[in-house]
Amino acid sequence: MKFIAPLAALLLPLSAASGPLKEKANALLTQYKDSTLFVSAVVSIEVTAGDMPTQKEEKKMEVIGTVINKDGLIVAPLSTLDAAATMDGRTVNTPKGPLKLSAKSDIKEVKIIMPDGSEADAKVVLKDVDLDLVFIKPDKKADNFTPINTADSAPIALLDDVIVLGRLGKDLNREAMIITGEVISVVKKPRVFGKITAPATGMPVFNDQGKFIGIGINRLSSKGATDGNVAGSAVLLPAADLLESASQVK
Secondary structure, X not given: OOOXXXXXXXXXXXXXXXXXXXXXXXXXXXXXXXXXXXXXEEEEEEEEEOOOOOEEEEEEEXXXXXXXXXXXXXXXXXXXXXXXXXXXXXXXXXXXXXXXXXXXXXXXXXXXXXXXXXXEEEEEEEEEOOOOEEEXXXXXXXXXXXXXXXOOEOOOXXXXXXXXXXXXXXHHOOOEEEEEEEEEEEEOOOOOEEEEOOOOXXXXXXXXXXXXXXXXXXXXXXXXXXXXXXXXXXXXXXXXXXXXHHOOOO
């Protein structure tokens, strides 16, 4: 069974930022261009569906995350790094009927890729399966990380302009990038999520005042569902929920 593939960028039309939004976006990019970093890891996964033979795979992953404190604590969507954590216990439809998945993984050789291309050894310190979050911390204390200001935050509001900070892939030299869009929906049950017109998985999202409003994650189907939608939908997790989860990191 293959790892969950990264979700494709949203196909909604994007418009160019102008005026105050463009100015704020450029200011945020200047301030936080080094606050999104890639994390690489070797991930081994074993998946068993019902009584079928166990399938094994090992793959080197590279996922984008956001630096949220000065010690280099990084948060990323768990589903982009550890498919087993999001698959374990789920039920999927197969030709033999619904089967329950059993999955486990081993994440090793974790490294944070710094803006200059150097690598810092790191480790996974917390997984929050319910919120699709994984927290990664460098092995050694360092002072060369640039965190976003999570304390300067605001709720997600419908039709707010948003600014997403990110980083391009290895093939484009991992250059910093910025995207603007807007909030097109606020989902209120079973918990609050936002839906925006820009891809943001693993990236911090700000409103037009420069306040941090959340991070892009994948909203997964319930473990009892049999629709096979393990990957889920890309949504915006509110800043308050992210911070509550991060408070559990020791």
